[in-house]
Amino acid sequence: MRLPCLLTLLLCAASALQPARAADYVVLGQNEVAGHLRVETTADGRIETDYSYRDNGRGPDLKESFRLAANGAPRDYRGRGRSTMGAEIAEDFDVADARARWRSRADSGETPAGEDFVFIPLEASPGYYGALVSMLLAQADGSAATLGGLRIRAEVLARLTPDAATGPLALVAVTGADAQPWYYWVRDDATHALFAITWPSWAVMLQGSEALAPTLLARQQQAADERLIQLRQRLARPLGGVTLIRNVRWFDAPAARMRGPSDVWISQGRIDAVTEPGALRVLPERAIDGRGQTLLPGLWDMHAHLWSEDGLAHLAAGVTSVRDPGNDNAELQRLTGRIERGEVIGPHVHAAGFIEGKSPYSSRTGIVAETLDEALDAVSWYACHGFVGIKLYNSIKPEWVRPLTDKAHSLGLHVNGHVPAFMRAEQAVRGGYDELTHINQVMLNFVSRPGDDSRTLLRFQRVGSDAQAVDLSSPAVKHFIALLRERRTVVDPTLAAFEAMFTQAQGELDPTLGPVAGHLPVLWQRQMRVAPMDLDGEKLAAYRRSYAKMMGLTRDMHRAGVPLVAGADTTAGLGLHRELALYVKAGIPAPEVLRIATWNGARVAGASGQRGRIERGYAADLVMVDGDPSADIEQLRRASLVIQGQVAYAPAELYEAMGFKPFVGAPRMLVRPAN
Structure with missing residues (x-):
């Protein structure tokens, strides 16, 4: 029985070995070659990366090795090199027995990890993230668990076939890991292999495809713009008519002094008057309670x-x-x-x-x-x-x-x-x-x-x-x-x-x-x-x-x-x-x-x-703070309302849209019913 078992093991091992294959990428800065990325899959299925570029006399040098599970989830990782500012990169993790364990030069720890758990290194190469995107797109809902009980998600935003030789590509946005989406261009096929990462003045492109960077960036910007347009439509509060900020302490910027409390009147995106409380008998379209708040120029x-x-x-x-x-x-x-x-x-x-x-x-x-x-x-x-x-x-x-x-x-x-x-x-x-x-x-x-x-x-x-x-x-x-x-x-x-x-x-x-x-x-x-x-x-x-x-x-x-x-x-x-x-x-x-x-x-x-100042005729670029930053500068974080001309924003809502925990809620605003 031992010989057949051994033969079976050898045959299985041989079938698991695949021909080594590699993909080479060029790092571009202002359309000039600034570095390289090489992603090689070895015969035993490990992925090895070599990533380096220079801009402004500095840049990272990183080599990685990681292994993927059958579902594409990274199961172990080793990264070594130098960061953009020259600090050592040394990070390892592995997932085994339903636990993820990691160690870096900055921290170490472990956490429960299911089959769809993905670990995000502190400083990884685009090659690692390319594998991560492929894994996410293979999931039924495009998502996977990560640290802190969070889930990251990949969504195809656009499709594009720049030319016949390149074939179809997909633009993918990964959300849940950062305050803004991460964008990747991948092959629009079963592999979802990384093709490019594009940003204004910087890109990582599959070698030989450098000329496509402007085309891909333009389509990515269109998709990003659509997202930002929707956010503004949802979060901006129009300030039509007259707005009164009542009983507010305000900062006289040229004199570096607090004044008030006063009433501050705004219309058409401008400051109309700064008066004693109750001095003007005008019915505004909206009144904002400024008690306990400080009004500053933006x-x-x-x-x-x-x-x-x-x-x-x-x-x-x-x-x-x-x-x-x-x-x-x-x-x-x-x-x-x-x-x-x-x-x-x-x-x-x-x-x-x-x-x-x-x-x-x-x-x-x-x-x-x-x-x-x-x-x-x-x-x-x-x-x-x-x-x-x-x-x-x-x-x-x-x-x-x-x-x-x-x-x-x-x-x-x-x-x-x-x-x-x-x-x-x-x-x-x-x-x-x-x-x-x-x-x-x-x-x-x-x-x-x-x-x-x-x-x-x-x-x-x-x-x-x-x-x-x-x-x-x-x-x-x-x-x-x-x-x-x-x-x-x-x-x-x-x-x-x-x-x-x-x-x-x-x-x-x-x-x-x-x-x-x-x-x-x-x-x-x-x-x-x-x-x-x-x-x-x-x-x-x-x-x-x-x-x-x-x-x-x-x-x-x-x-x-x-x-x-x-x-x-x-x-x-x-x-x-x-x-x-x-x-x-x-x-x-x-x-x-x-x-x-x-x-x-x-x-x-x-x-x-x-x-830059609060005075009649000046633009209504204003920030209201819950507290007095002239006594405690840390109070600036407690911005409760921001006015930018004829629109206002609640910082709490802006922070929530970025995945941040807000610092303070919006002030009370009374709006006069329309006739």
Whole structure:
């Protein structure tokens, strides 16, 4: 009996072996090759991936190995490599005996797991997600269980046959894992094999199909737009006629003072009057109870790289205006038009045109110029397409700065940006910069060494290691701050963008979103324990001391009269709240922080004649907060109502649409019955 059994086992094993097969993909950035993805199925059925790309001098390097069950569900996984910011990736999981067990550099745990359970790694490649999508589409209802008792779901939104050689493709949206859908293009056949992932200015395409990226992206945007249109139709509350906000405390932004309580009258998208309570005997179409609430001008995020799905998050946080300092130009113009026409939810957009120099480290956003003439032409293009300024980036040659700033100023454009490699911030200011972006770029003025190439991760690492030793009371620092004050040079610190990078140890909660973790999707909560850099021991202590110096420099610039604007450059909406809380933590009084987030933003963006204050004739871009953020800046999270011209939104409803737990309900609104 033993020989037949052995023969049977050998035959079964042989039949299980399949020829190895591989699929190769190209990672595109601004239609240029930026990296690769290889997905190989070995003879024994394991899937191996190799994923790497570079943009802006950084990017991930990841190799994975995983096995699928008969139903396509991943049963075990191993991922090793480096994250975008260079931190180690080391994650494993397996599903056995109805339990899923995992371990990463940030956490470990186990949970019950049925046959349809799927595990979502902290940092997986598109190859893993492609397998996940195929598995979901094979389920009767397109869904599967994941962590936290949640279910993720895949739905085919559109079908397309771009050409006969490619064959039919399907656009799939995966929901339930994030605040917005994940989109994938797959073969429209029984395999549902991954074909592409497309986003404006970035794509992963099956090798040889790169030319199809614009076609696929256009169809994906159409499907995404349809979803966003439906959301606006459901969530926007029209404000026809006259609206009265009664007995509300309100913030005088230019004076940085609370006033009231007062009655605030609104019609036709404008503020009509701010009066003593009960002073006007007019019957409005609706009255909003403002008792215990604070009315603020809408917040400005002056460093937001806007995507169409971000609109809900910004409005929910009371951010009614943003400056976008670097994006896919065509997509940003398209999105701006849709917001202005009232088709989709989003903040008012003031764009700064991104100009980068051609180098091996180039960011592939905006316009990448190989010569000075090309860069000067880019300035002209932005001036003719409604941009309020330009943003210069790391690979701009130092000798280009003066002619570019002169050209921009001659056309009425504001100039901000990174300090180009091999320059210091003082040289950029003297070369014509109106604004310095990021506090690390400012701090490099005091710590960079000859030959340091700030196009690489060194622009973070040098600051992390050396800023701790900077004497903020030294003549060099005082001289530089005096130069900024004298020239009225604006600084956009983006402290929140560096908080986790410089202070978080692996496994600790991300300090930027940690205070609101309980309001976020459960998968976000796990990802919040992944630090962007590998810091521990004395290195972590040094980086934390350096971060404290960056906060101190921000405080000292403000005290000296250097104009600041508030930009988050991180999670839409909630990231700005943390940015403002960090200013208070640094030592800037909360009322002055509120002025930075309202009046300063409008003034620097060139919109202070229309927005940024509560006064007759100004646009009704307003946020109502349940509490007093001038006494406690954390109260900003308790936005209860956001007014954007002739429509209002309840942040609670916007957060619920994103899968977030709301912070506070909407205020009481009385509507006069129609005659």
